[in-house]
Each structure stands twice: as C-alpha cells, then as structure tokens.
Amino acid sequence: MKLTSRLxxxxxxxxxxxxxxxxxxxxxxxxxxxxxxxxxxxxxxGYFSADRLEQEIAAVQALTDAPYAVNVFVPSExxxxxxxxxxxxxxxxxxxxxxxxxxxxxxxGEQQQFEDAIRIIIEKDVPIVSFxxxxxxxxxxxxxxxxxxxxIGTATSVEEAIANERAGMDVVIAxxxxxxxxxxxxIETANQYTPLIGTMxxxxxxxxxxxxxxVAAGGIMDSxxxxxxxxxxxxxxxxxxxxxxxxxxxxSQLYKDVIIQSKETDSVVTNVFTGKPARxxxxxxxxxxxxxxxxxxxxxxxxxxxxxxxxxxxxxxxSQWTHLWSGQSPRLAQHVTAQKLIEGIIQQARTLxxx
Amino acid sequence: MKLTSRLxxxxxxxxxxxxxxxxxxxxxxxxxxxxxxxxxxxxxxGYFSADRLEQEIAAVQALTDAPYAVNVFVPSExxxxxxxxxxxxxxxxxxxxxxxxxxxxxxxGEQQQFEDAIRIIIEKDVPIVSFxxxxxxxxxxxxxxxxxxxxIGTATSVEEAIANERAGMDVVIAxxxxxxxxxxxxIETANQYTPLIGTMxxxxxxxxxxxxxxVAAGGIMDSxxxxxxxxxxxxxxxxxxxxxxxxxxxxSQLYKDVIIQSKETDSVVTNVFTGKPARxxxxxxxxxxxxxxxxxxxxxxxxxxxxxxxxxxxxxxxSQWTHLWSGQSPRLAQHVTAQKLIEGIIQQARTLxxx
Numbered sequence: 001m002k003l004t005s006r007l008x009x010x011x012x013x014x015x016x017x018x019x020x021x022x023x024x025x026x027x028x029x030x031x032x033x034x035x036x037x038x039x040x041x042x043x044x045x046g047y048f049s050a051d052r053l054e055q056e057i058a059a060v061q062a063l064t065d066a067p068y069a070v071n072v073f074v075p076s077e078x079x080x081x082x083x084x085x086x087x088x089x090x091x092x093x094x095x096x097x098x099x100x101x102x103x104x105x106x107x108x109g110e111q112q113q114f115e116d117a118i119r120i121i122i123e124k125d126v127p128i129v130s131f132x133x134x135x136x137x138x139x140x141x142x143x144x145x146x147x148x149x150x151x152i153g154t155a156t157s158v159e160e161a162i163a164n165e166r167a168g169m170d171v172v173i174a175x176x177x178x179x180x181x182x183x184x185x186x187i188e189t190a191n192q193y194t195p196l197i198g199t200m201x202x203x204x205x206x207x208x209x210x211x212x213x214x215v216a217a218g219g220i221m222d223s224x225x226x227x228x229x230x231x232x233x234x235x236x237x238x239x240x241x242x243x244x245x246x247x248x249x250x251x252s253q254l255y256k257d258v259i260i261q262s263k264e265t266d267s268v269v270t271n272v273f274t275g276k277p278a279r280x281x282x283x284x285x286x287x288x289x290x291x292x293x294x295x296x297x298x299x300x301x302x303x304x305x306x307x308x309x310x311x312x313x314x315x316x317x318x319s320q321w322t323h324l325w326s327g328q329s330p331r332l333a334q335h336v337t338a339q340k341l342i343e344g345i346i347q348q349a350r351t352l353x354x355x
Numbered sequence: 356m357k358l359t360s361r362l363x364x365x366x367x368x369x370x371x372x373x374x375x376x377x378x379x380x381x382x383x384x385x386x387x388x389x390x391x392x393x394x395x396x397x398x399x400x401g402y403f404s405a406d407r408l409e410q411e412i413a414a415v416q417a418l419t420d421a422p423y424a425v426n427v428f429v430p431s432e433x434x435x436x437x438x439x440x441x442x443x444x445x446x447x448x449x450x451x452x453x454x455x456x457x458x459x460x461x462x463x464g465e466q467q468q469f470e471d472a473i474r475i476i477i478e479k480d481v482p483i484v485s486f487x488x489x490x491x492x493x494x495x496x497x498x499x500x501x502x503x504x505x506x507i508g509t510a511t512s513v514e515e516a517i518a519n520e521r522a523g524m525d526v527v528i529a530x531x532x533x534x535x536x537x538x539x540x541x542i543e544t545a546n547q548y549t550p551l552i553g554t555m556x557x558x559x560x561x562x563x564x565x566x567x568x569x570v571a572a573g574g575i576m577d578s579x580x581x582x583x584x585x586x587x588x589x590x591x592x593x594x595x596x597x598x599x600x601x602x603x604x605x606x607s608q609l610y611k612d613v614i615i616q617s618k619e620t621d622s623v624v625t626n627v628f629t630g631k632p633a634r635x636x637x638x639x640x641x642x643x644x645x646x647x648x649x650x651x652x653x654x655x656x657x658x659x660x661x662x663x664x665x666x667x668x669x670x671x672x673x674s675q676w677t678h679l680w681s682g683q684s685p686r687l688a689q690h691v692t693a694q695k696l697i698e699g700i701i702q703q704a705r706t707l708x709x710x
Contacts, residue, residue, distance in 0.1 A: 001356070001582075001710060157620050158686070177532060178553035189620045191637040197619050198533035198553035200583065201574035201683035205619050208686065219556035227356075228555065228583035231707060264552050264560050265512050265544045282546040328556035331513070331563065352586060355356060 001227065001353045003346065007171060007213035007235035011128060011150060012067050014038030015346050016226070018152075018173075018215060019338070020240035021071020021130055022181060022249075022325070023047050028056055030248035032063030033338035038346075040236075042130060046073040047303075050116040057124045069128035069152065072117045075110040076133050076186070076276075078298035087294045088305055095288075095321070099312035106304050122147050130154070133276070134186035135167035152215070154184030157195040161206040161214070163187065173238050174199070174206045176218025180241045180267065180327035182278040194277045196269065200232070207233035221332035223348035241327040246338045258319050262330035273310070273323045275302030281330075284320035285310070356582065356708045358701065362526060362568035362590035366483060366505060367422050369393030370701050372581070373507075373528075373570060374693070375595035376426020376485055377536060377604075377680070378402050383411055385603035387418030388693035393701075395591075397485060401428040402658075405471040412479045422482045424507065427472045429489035430465040431541070431631075433653035442649050443660055450643075450676070454667035461659050477502050485509070488631070489541035490522035507570070509539030512550040516561040516569070518542065528593050529554070529561045531573025535596045535682035537633040538624065549632045551624065555587070562588035576687035578703035596682040601693045613674050617685035628665070628678045630657030636685075639675035640665070 008016050017039035019030065023046030031041030041064070043056050053070070060068055089103050096103070118140055121129050129144060130152035136144075144151060145168065152171040153164035163186075164172040175184050176199025185194045197205075199218040207214050216229035217238040229237045243249060245256045258281060268282045272289035276299040280286070289296070296302050313321030334341065363371050372394035374385065378401030386396030396419070398411050408425070415423055444458050451458070473495055476484050484499060485507035491499075499506060500523065507526040508519035518541075519527040530539050531554025540549045552560075554573040562569050571584035572593040584592045598604055600611045613636060623637045627644035631654040635641070644651070651657050668676030689696065 001708060158618065159620075176553055176555060177551075178556040191623055192620065195620050196532075196551075197683050198531055198574050199555040200531060200553065200580060201533040201619055204577070204579050205684060205686045219553050222559070224559050224587045225555060227586035231582035231586055232579045263513065264556055265514075265547065265550050268546055328552050329560060331560045353356060 001230055003230065003349060005213065005235035007215070010170065010213065011040055013040050015342055016230070016236035017342055017345065018042065018236055018238040019243045020181070020217065020238050021046065021069070021132065022240050022244060023071070025244055025250045027248060027250040028059035028063055030243065030246065030250065030338055031060045031068050033248045034243065034342065035064045035066035035068045037339040037342040039342050040067060040069055040128065042069040042071045045070050045117055046132065048117070049113070050120060053117055053120050054124070057120065057126060067127045069130050070117070070121055070126050071130045071132060072114060074131050074134035074136055074186070075114050076299060078301065080106070080108060080301060084295060084297050085301060085305065088297055088302070091292060092305060092309065096309055099309060099316070101308050101312055104304055104308055106301055110300055118143065121149065128152065130173070132182060132184045135164055135169065141168040155206060156183055156185040157187065157189065157197060158205050158209045160185065160187050161210050165210045165212050169212060171213050171215060172206065172210060173215040173217050174202045174234070176202045176216070178219030178328040179217050180279050181325040182274070182276055183269065185277070194269070203229065203232040203234050219327055219329045221329045223345045223352055226345055226349045227352050241330065241333055242341060243338060245333045246336055246341055248338050252314055254314065254317055254319055255324060256335065258324050259326050259330050260333050260335065262326060264328050264331060266330065267326050267328060271296050271302070273303070273306055275299035278325060279327065281324035281326050283324060285322065356585055358585065358704060360568065360590035362570070365525065365568065366395055368395050370697060371585070371591035372697055372700065373397065373591055373593040374598045375536070375572065375593050376401065376424070376487065377595050377599060378426070378428070380599055380604055380606045382603060382605040383414035383418055385598065385601065385605065385693055386415045386423050388603045389598070389697065390419045390421035390423045392694040392697040394697050395422060395424055395483065397424040397426045400425050400472055401487065403472070404468070405475060408472055408475050409479070412475065412481060424483035424485050425472070425476055425481050426485045426487060427469060429486050429491055429541070430469050431488050431654060433656065435461070435463060435656060439650060439652050440656060440660065443652055443657070446647060447660060447664065451664055454664060454671070456663050456667055459659055459663055461656055465655055473498065476504065483507065485528070487537060487539045490519055490524065496523040510561060511538055511540040512542065512544065512552060513560050513564045515540065515542050516565050520565045520567050524567060526568050526570060527561065527565060528570040528572050529557045529589070531557045531571070533574030533683040534572050535622065535634050536680040537629070537631055540632070549624070558584065558587040558589050574682055574684045576684045578700045578707055581700055581704045582707050596685065596688055597696060598693060600688045601691055601696055603693050607669055609669065609672055609674055610679060611690065613679050614681050614685050615688050615690065617681060619683050619686060621685065622681050622683060626651050626657070628658070628661055630654035633680060634682065636679035636681050638679060640677065
C-alpha cells in the first residue's frame with residue numbers, strides 16, 4: 001500500500017491529508033500549518049463576508065506558498081416564513097435575555113455571499129475550492145475551471161457522489177455518518193431525514209460508482225484511519241475533529257477540552273443550531289430545542305437566530321448553550337500542533353503498512 | 356500488514372473472517388463451508404429450540420472438522436404487559452387475516468432456552484460460542500471456560516466492550532452502525548435510542564480500551580473492508596450481509612435478490628419486527644408499524660407476535676411484509692458460494708497489501 005495517489009499529484013500536496021473547512025474554527029495559522037506540513041489546509045469560508053474572506057486569503061498567502069483550499073457553502077433551497085421566525089424568536093427570548101442579547105435581523109443574502117466568494121477565489125488565485133451542501137451550477141464550474149482551479153465536492157451517498165462527478169467536480173469527499181459538523185447532504189432520500197452511511201460502507205460504494213478520486217471523511221483521526229481509508233479505495237482523508245483540537249485551530253479552549261473529554265456515544269445529529277443537520281456533542285441547547293413546539297426554520301435562518309446566543313455562551317465559558325461539533329471519535333483527539341499531528345500520522349502509517 | 360493475528364491462532368482458523376450468527380438465515384452447509392474455507396462459521400441459534408440446536412450442531416459436525424461457533428442471544432430485561440400485547444394483536448389482526456393466520460401464543464421461556472443452549476454447547480463439544488445482546492453471568496462463563504470453550508462477545512460502544520472484557524470474554528466484536536440485523540447493544544446510553552457508532556470510529560476506540568482481540572463488524576463485504584479493519588487494529592472481521600447472499604445461506608431467493616438490488620440508503624434501524632433495534636431494508640411492514648399508535652412490546656414478545664406474519668409473507672414471495680436485514684453496503688453483495696467469497700477476499704487482500 002502507498003500513501004501517494006493520483007489525488008496527491010493532482011492537488012500537488014505531499015501527504016493525503018485534507019483539513020476540513022470547519023466554518024467558524026479555521027484560522028490562517030491552521031490552514032498554513034497544514035499546508036506547510038504537506039497536507040491541504042482549508043479556509044472555512046461558509047459564514048464569511050467578502051471582506052473577511054479577502055483578509056483570510058491574504059493572511060494564508062502570507063504564511064505559505066503551498067496549495068490550500070477555500071471551502072464554501074452552496075446556497076440551498078429555503079423558505080422564509082415570517083410566522084415561523086417570529087415563533088422561534090419568541091421562544092428563544094428568555095435564553096437571549098439571560099445573555100443580554102437583542103433579537104437579530106435575518107439576512108437572506110446567501111446567494112450574493114456565494115457569488116462574492118467565487119469572484120474573490122478567482123481574483124486572488126486560490127488554487128483549490130471545496131463545496132459543501134451541493135454542487136454549484138454549470139456557469140460557476142465553468143468560470144472556476146477556466147482559471148485552472150481544482151474543484152472538490154462533498155457527498156453523503158452514492159447518488160450525491162455521481163451528481164458531483166456529473167457537475168464537473170475533480171474530486172469528491174465521501175462524508176461518512178461518523179463525521180462531525182454539518183452533513184453535506186443535498187439530495188433528499190425517501191426513508192431518511194439525511195443519509196447517515198458509515199465511512200466503512202460509504203467509501204467503497206462511492207469508489208465503485210465514480211471515476212474521480214474519492215476522499216474519505218468521518219471518524220478518521222490517526223494513522224489507522226488513514227491506512228484503513230486508503231485500503232477502502234480512498235486517495236486521501238479529510239479530518240475535522242482531529243484538527244479542531246490542534247494548537248492552531250480557532251476553537252476555544254473550552255470547546256477543545258469538551259471534545260477531548262468526550263466519549264464516542266456523546267454526539268447526536270441535530271438541526272436545532274443552524275437549520276441543517278450536523279453532528280455535535282449533546283448538551284442543554286440541543287435538549288432544550290428538542291422540546292421546541294414548532295418546526296425549526298430552514299438554514300441559514302435558524303443559524304442567524306441562534307448565532308449570537310451561541311457566541312455569548314462560548315465567551316462566558318458555558319459549553320451547554322453553544323454548538324460543539326464533533327465526530328464519533330473524540331477519544332482519539334489530541335492537544336498537539338497541526339504539524340506534529342500530520343507528521344505523526346504519516347510516520348505511523350508507514351510503520352503500520354510495513355508491519 | 357498481515358492477515359494472521361493472535362486471534363486466528365486463538366480460534367485455530369486460517370483466515371480472519373467470521374460469518375455472523377444470522378439467526379434465521381444460517382444453514383449447516385453455510386457454517387461448514389465457511390469453516391472449511393478457513394474462516395469461522397457460526398450457527399445462528401438465537402431462535403432455536405434445544406432439539407433444533409442439537410440437530411444443527413450434529414449436521415455441522417458431519418460436514419466439517421474445522422472450528423465453528425454457536426451464536427446465542429443472552430436473555431434481556433423485558434416486561435410483559437398483557438394490555439400492550441392485546442393492543443398490538445388487535446392492530447395486527449387485519450394483516451394476519453390477509454395471510455389466514457391465527458393469533459400466536461406468547462412464550463416467555465427465553466431463559467430456559469438459553470440454559471438449554473449452554474448445556475448442549477458443552478455436551479456437544481462446541482469449540483466456540485458467541486453472544487449477542489449482552490454478557491452471560493459469571494456462572495455460565497465459568498462453566499464454559501471449564502470446558503475450554505472460547506467466548507466471543509458483542510459490543511456497540513467502548514463501555515460495552517469493557518463490560519465484555521470484564522465478564523471474561525476472550526474476544527469482542529465491535530459492531531459498527533453499518534451492520535445489518537440486530538444491534539447487539541445492552542447498556543443504555545443517555546442521549547440515544549441505541550448506540551450507532553460507525554465502524555471507522557468504533558474499532559480503534561475499542562482497540563485502545565481493551566486488551567482482548569477485537570473483531571470489526573459493520574459494512575465489511577470485501578478485501579477492502581478486511582484490510583481497512585486490520586489497519587484499524589481489528590484482528591478479524593465479522594460479515595453478515597456478505598454471507599447472506601451466498602449460495603449456502605438459508606435466506607430465500609427473494610430476500611437475496613432484494614439485498615443485491617438495494618442501495619446504501621435503503622436500510623433503517625427499527626424495533627418494529629422484534630422489539631429490539633435492528634437494521635433492515637425499509638418496506639411496507641416498517642412504514643405501517645411506524646404508524647402504530649402504541650409502544651412496541653419488548654423483545655422477544657414482539658418477535659413472536661410478528662414471526663408467523665413475516666414467514667407467511669416471505670413464503671408468498673412478498674418482500675414488503677417480511678424483515679430484510681441488511682447492512683449499509685448492499686451494493687457490494689454478490690451471488691457466490693461462501694468458499695469463493697472467502698478465497699476471493701483473501702487473495703485480493705494480499706494483492707491490496709502488496710500494491
């Protein structure tokens with residue numbers, strides 16, 4: 001078995017390790033550290049304004065000459081129902097009041113934000129872009145390809161992987177059910193809320209269905225997960241939780257500590273934080289919102305309704321009222337630098353293969 | 356990487372492949388074919404009477420001299436509430452009538468059945484026994500160990516794996532969320548119905564927590580899954596769905612065909628068939644019972660209330676009213692003999708490791 005692949009050549013990286021675009025928790029230092037260590041760092045731009053994205057790209061470019069990616073959220077179908085938002089606002093009122101917070105103004109400019117991101121990615125010569133929540137339309141793909149930008153899509157099912165390949169993605173991430181944070185799902189399935197296919201099942205079935213390189217994601221934290229993923233036919237791995245607890249990550253110490261102290265059974269998949277299903281450590285926020293007597297507003301509306309509350313709680317050191325995205329392998333999380341994490345994984349993977 | 360391990364030596368088998376004790380779908384021919392091919396065949400004795408178990412063991416012993424296992428269900432805590440059973444019976448009445456079936460008599464002799472199985476296993480010199488739904492009590496463990504019988508337990512979480520090791524199991528199966536059929540869970544967790552931890556996450560976290568050999572289960576169907584599992588630290592794999600569609604399996608042609616034509620998103624975890632959570636292909640039975648206006652009776656009561664209905668439907672060629680246990684990798688299922696399946700996996704695994 002080998003640790004280089006068609007994909008490491010395509011992306012011009014030394015190690016088959018991609019840092020997930022953890023919106024809200026990436027820093028230029030993390031992205032650059034991963035890329036400088038030979039992996040692929042990703043700027044988690046899902047929530048960024050145009051100005052913020054420009055600043056982050058400039059900061060990463062100042063710290064590394066190696067390839068890096070920008071991860072963006074593809075705008076989704078959503079319905080804005082004023083009564084639904086009012087009902088949620090009324091319900092959240094006492095919790096907001098406890099943190100002295102005002103009611104937020106909902107901003108539906110998701111499409112504009114996405115278009116700005118694509119323009120900036122092209123202007124700033126970003127080499128690689130990854131997409132979450134779907135595939136961009138043909139015109140966007142064409143514009144990016146005209147600038148030789150590599151495109152990475154996300155799939156939670158075989159059908160979504162095929163849709164990624166058809167849309168012109170150069171690479172597809174197979175996001176298993178173990179993965180922390182948002183589910184990348186974008187095609188509805190008949191019998192489930194969102195596909196939750198384990199990485200062990202998802203990767204080989206996607207590898208068999210598409211010709212483009214596949215990246216394994218979900219539950220992978222160390223050399224064992226890397227070698228296992230390569231055996232399943234993946235050409236690289238993507239890790240989120242493993243990088244979330246590194247020194248360079250933007251996650252608070254509180255958040256990192258919670259992850260490191262968590263068990264594999266502590267996370268649940270919930271849409272109460274943002275309106276889209278995501279895996280995080282169960283806490284009072286989730287349990288309280290599970291009692292909500294209405295429907296949760298669509299993403300990005302619910303995200304905007306809860307974001308100040310979650311930020312205030314995090315700043316107050318309260319882990320019960322903020323999101324704690326985590327995959328199902330928190331027992332394997334470590335307090336290390338990103339460079340040490342990558343170097344350790346590669347070295348141990350070589351030993352494992354040769355054993 | 357190697358395909359032999361401490362575990363293959365302990366069990367005296369040539370290949371690190373265990374056929375899961377798929378109650379209702381194993382045959383002496385399947386068990387013997389797996390063991391004769393160098394793996395470990397398992398008699399799925401979960402639903403067997405004492406007489407039936409004696410017959411099956413004799414039949415397997417006539418077909419192989421290699422080691423094999425008997426898989427038994429550990430009796431669970433249950434409550435028999437007559438009103439709950441009457442309510443379910445009334446609700447099932449029209450569906451039973453469609454197949455001209457009588458109301459079944461509930462038999463709560465699970466404990467006696469288990470004790471008979473242990474006695475027969477000892478009397479008939481069965482070399483290996485595997486347990487589902489928990490760990491047996493200390494006296495049973497002591498009796499089996501006094502006869503040099505190897506004990507294999509099942510865990511769906513780290514806590515359950517530790518409980519298996521403490522109870523004296525020689526080996527523990529890490530059953531990932533991808534696995535088809537019954538969940539082996541036996542310890543309640545705070546925030547979930549039953550642990551559903553993906554194999555990629557579960558195996559290394561269990562390997563780190565126990566000293567006994569770990570067997571990976573859930574979503575594994577081919578050489579890729581075998582090598583991936585060994586990389587994660589497992590010393591063998593257990594496969595159910597992959598053996599269910601083999602020529603020697605006791606599953607009907609209808610059942611095998613459904614599995615082979617299914618997608619990775621087609622299965623759900625449900626307790627409506629037996630009263631315990633199990634993964635199977637979604638169908639009319641599940642969707643109808645999901646509309647049931649009461650609580651599903653505990654296992655084994657619900658199993659007994661629905662079993663004649665499911666058997667009659669299967670015999671009538673109706674796949675919508677019977678259980679169709681399947682893991683999350685049905686796209687990888689094949690119509691082959693058990694021997695060909697095992698030989699192919701081992702040969703391809705060697706090629707994969709050397710590539």
